[in-house]
Amino acid sequence: MSVLDDIIAGVREDMAQRQRELPLEKVQERAAQAAPALDAFDALGGNDNPRGTLRVISEVKRSSPSKGALAEITDPAALAVRYEDGGAAVISVLTEQRRFNGSLADFDAVREAVRIPLLRKDFTVDEYQIWEARAHGADLVLLIVAALDDEQLRTFLDLTHELGMNALVETHTAEEIERAAAVGARIIGVNVRNLKTLEVDRSVFAALSESIPAGAVVIAESGVRNTADVEHFAANGANAVLVGEALVKHNDPAATIAEFMQAGAAAIAGRLQASER
Numbered sequence: 001m002s003v004l005d006d007i008i009a010g011v012r013e014d015m016a017q018r019q020r021e022l023p024l025e026k027v028q029e030r031a032a033q034a035a036p037a038l039d040a041f042d043a044l045g046g047n048d049n050p051r052g053t054l055r056v057i058s059e060v061k062r063s064s065p066s067k068g069a070l071a072e073i074t075d076p077a078a079l080a081v082r083y084e085d086g087g088a089a090v091i092s093v094l095t096e097q098r099r100f101n102g103s104l105a106d107f108d109a110v111r112e113a114v115r116i117p118l119l120r121k122d123f124t125v126d127e128y129q130i131w132e133a134r135a136h137g138a139d140l141v142l143l144i145v146a147a148l149d150d151e152q153l154r155t156f157l158d159l160t161h162e163l164g165m166n167a168l169v170e171t172h173t174a175e176e177i178e179r180a181a182a183v184g185a186r187i188i189g190v191n192v193r194n195l196k197t198l199e200v201d202r203s204v205f206a207a208l209s210e211s212i213p214a215g216a217v218v219i220a221e222s223g224v225r226n227t228a229d230v231e232h233f234a235a236n237g238a239n240a241v242l243v244g245e246a247l248v249k250h251n252d253p254a255a256t257i258a259e260f261m262q263a264g265a266a267a268i269a270g271r272l273q274a275s276e277r
């Protein structure tokens, strides 16, 4: 069983428990009462032409299967406020419990504290989780192509859009990018971490980003350690980077986000100039 399969097995068990406690109809009632979703596509520069700014999706991440415990994060809301102050475009909150030590309670605390779009970062395998995300005020959900068949991918993306949210559709191979494009994904991430082996290979992004259709927002996910990594991803077509570990371990995450945005903007300016020549 791969790491991803193992995570998903636990996610299904935990979701079954929540479904017993709060059936879908109740979650749908709560979703209907939630404030409308914020436009994460716009916040990530989807409507800017040319996309001259590098956006940062900043993640609230306590633990991970690859690294174990990363940071204590006793107050996720306070961390999120620092992210917002630093200029984060979107905040990602991990809600998976067993391997990432996240929760919907963390998500709720962050939702109360900030006004920018929020990604509910979980392993989506059922429509219930998409309704649940909306009921908790999410603006963006994660759809991992490797975890879904084409029918699920299309149905889940359509439901996400019907509920007024956007989806970060995550890929790791050329074939997964084709599948994401075929269902009309508007925000496509390339995760340089292989979720089946946990290996991080930053070269995967440059090899794949050109095959992402024009018009989609391009996200480089995982493995950002410093400004050099941001420059590398931005020079190779990233409109945004999704960063967890480097921010939760830093004592000044706001300053780090600002540095990443500055480094990314310079690299994008270089890329745009080169394409005009």
Ligand SMILES: O=C(O)c1ccccc1NCC(=O)[C@H](O)[C@H](O)COP(=O)(O)O
Residues within 6 Å of the ligand: 003, 059, 061, 064, 065, 066, 067, 191, 193, 195, 198, 221, 222, 223, 224, 242, 243, 244, 245, 246
């Ligand atoms: O982070 C992991 O070890 C991991 C393992 C298996 C599935 C998903 C995993 N992480 C989810 C992510 O995509 C990252 O949290 C996110 O991209 C940020 O990564 P990083 O900046 O490297 O912490």
